[in-house]
Amino acid sequence: MGDAHYFGDGLTYLNPSDLKGKLIAIEGTDGVGRSTHIELLQEWLEVQGYGVITTGWTRSNLMSKTIEVAKEGNTIDRWSLSLLYATDFADRLEHEIIPALRSGFIVLADRYIYTAFARDFVRSADRKWIRDVFGFALVPDLVCYLRIDVETLALRVIETKAMNYWESGMDLRLGNDLYDSFKKYQSLLIEEFDKMAIEFNFEVVDARKSLEDIQDELRSKIQQLLTEEGLARTAPVVEDAQL
Amino acid sequence: MSEQPPISTPPHPYPGKLIIVEGIDGSGKSTQLLLLHKWLESKGHKVFFTEWNSSELVKDTTKRGKKNKSLTPTTFSLLHATDFASRLYHEILPPLKAGMLVLADRYMYTAFARDVVRGVSSEWVRKLYSFSIKPDMAFYFKVPIEVAISRLLGGTRGQFKYYEAGMDMNLSQDVTESFRTFQSRILAQYDKIVDEYQLITLDATKDIAKQQDAMRRLVDEALKDYKPKRGTHGRRSLFWRRFDVPKSE
Numbered sequence: 001m002g003d004a005h006y007f008g009d010g011l012t013y014l015n016p017s018d019l020k021g022k023l024i025a026i027e028g029t030d031g032v033g034r035s036t037h038i039e040l041l042q043e044w045l046e047v048q049g050y051g052v053i054t055t056g057w058t059r060s061n062l063m064s065k066t067i068e069v070a071k072e073g074n075t076i077d078r079w080s081l082s083l084l085y086a087t088d089f090a091d092r093l094e095h096e097i098i099p100a101l102r103s104g105f106i107v108l109a110d111r112y113i114y115t116a117f118a119r120d121f122v123r124s125a126d127r128k129w130i131r132d133v134f135g136f137a138l139v140p141d142l143v144c145y146l147r148i149d150v151e152t153l154a155l156r157v158i159e160t161k162a163m164n165y166w167e168s169g170m171d172l173r174l175g176n177d178l179y180d181s182f183k184k185y186q187s188l189l190i191e192e193f194d195k196m197a198i199e200f201n202f203e204v205v206d207a208r209k210s211l212e213d214i215q216d217e218l219r220s221k222i223q224q225l226l227t228e229e230g231l232a233r234t235a236p237v238v239e240d241a242q243l
Numbered sequence: 244m245s246e247q248p249p250i251s252t253p254p255h256p257y258p259g260k261l262i263i264v265e266g267i268d269g270s271g272k273s274t275q276l277l278l279l280h281k282w283l284e285s286k287g288h289k290v291f292f293t294e295w296n297s298s299e300l301v302k303d304t305t306k307r308g309k310k311n312k313s314l315t316p317t318t319f320s321l322l323h324a325t326d327f328a329s330r331l332y333h334e335i336l337p338p339l340k341a342g343m344l345v346l347a348d349r350y351m352y353t354a355f356a357r358d359v360v361r362g363v364s365s366e367w368v369r370k371l372y373s374f375s376i377k378p379d380m381a382f383y384f385k386v387p388i389e390v391a392i393s394r395l396l397g398g399t400r401g402q403f404k405y406y407e408a409g410m411d412m413n414l415s416q417d418v419t420e421s422f423r424t425f426q427s428r429i430l431a432q433y434d435k436i437v438d439e440y441q442l443i444t445l446d447a448t449k450d451i452a453k454q455q456d457a458m459r460r461l462v463d464e465a466l467k468d469y470k471p472k473r474g475t476h477g478r479r480s481l482f483w484r485r486f487d488v489p490k491s492e
Contacts, residue, residue, distance in 0.1 A: 063304065066301060070300055076329075080329040086321050094318070095313070132367070135370070
């Protein structure tokens with residue numbers, strides 16, 4: 001990321017200009033298939049010889065447990081919830097993402113700051129504060145947004161796993177039961193993601209297509225980025241093996 | 244992002260009053276707040292006390308992060324902001340809405356001073372806390388660094404804690420020396436904050452009782468327009484209510 005920069009007020013003690021790797025974020029609402037695609041992308045990139053690490057929302061060493069416990073309580077306020085996400089993100093940014101980028105890895109992020117933006121916005125109708133909070137985030141080289149409509153999403157989530165309290169935004173009391181609430185909550189999130197897609201130039205991928213088609217599209221977006229940055233691998237580099 | 248107006252933050256709209264104290268470790272602010280608490284209760288006020296970094300939500304996480312020394316300036320700052328948000332929502336706002344007095348040992352100014360010394364952007368940390376409310380009274384207990392050191396070393400604690408001394412910043416191998424450098428920088432930040440947010444500065448080198456007198460005078464003055472929510476017998480009213488015969492309407 002030769003032109004790496006922070007989203008807002010960055011880390012004053014860390015200059016991002018020496019980060020060589022690429023940061024790619026996969027965004028989209030719950031149950032849209034992000035993690036499956038990230039697994040496939042990692043495999044595809046590693047076969048080509050790229051170093052890859054993945055990082056997932058709320059999976060930091062410092063915070064994953066704390067966030068789980070907080071969500072069990074069902075009494076968390078909007079600010080604390082967003083700040084817990086921010087702390088988790090900061091821990092992963094400084095301990096995983098930045099070190100990997102410095103060593104030239106491709107970082108695949110399962111969700112990024114835009115998830116926090118959408119979730120906070122539907123709870124507060126305020127965009128400014130949450131964007132200020134995440135000012136220290138690196139702007140990704142590429143954001144792929146797996147877009148789906150709420151009807152298809154609802155069916156898919158019911159088929160694969162049950163709807164849960166937080167994915168249904170039950171803390172917002174948008175509907176009388178999980179299903180009604182899920183649909184209202186997820187439509188609000190999708191609406192906000194759609195707006196951000198334009199504002200932040202997401203690459204939008206239609207997540208209603210087949211898994212293969214979606215994967216192909218994601219690969220071509222990433223290939224394009226790597227080519228533009230002069231990182232494309234045309235043929236396997238094996239000549240040294242002869243020696 | 245756009246500029247923000249911290250000084251022109253309007254007063255909160257709630258019937259209660261929020262009184263906070265600030266100062267470095269060893270300034271004696273907690274002692275003064277405790278004495279104020281006793282006095283206010285003796286006058287029959289309903290008082291609620293809340294303390295920096297004490298919420299159930301993140302206390303253990305902060306402890307763990309400190310223990311394995313994995314906290315960065317940014318996660319340190321964010322964890323304290325989370326703690327503050329959680330206490331604001333659960334502990335500070337409800338009593339203020341109910342018309343009570345809320346006493347807070349440290350407030351967001353602690354973060355503005357300490358986190359900036361640790362290396363986060365001063366603009367960022369102010370934006371982080373923009374959801375907070377302005378206290379009705381904010382006291383700053385100003386103390387020279389040597390006085391704070393001798394109090395802490397001579398007092399019950401006997402030694403400095405790792406983060407309190409800023410040992411994470413590699414200022415010095417010697418804990419006392421590290422404390423001196425770290426807390427001196429915090430004092431310099433506090434000096435700026437006092438002007439920026441108009442904190443009331445009290446001379447924390449004076450006798451405990453003298454400081455308390457000054458504090459009580461100022462609080463008394465500030466509470467003139469305050470309509471206290473108090474039980475008829477102070478704290479005991481809660482006890483007696485259980486035996487009240489329900490009044491017929």
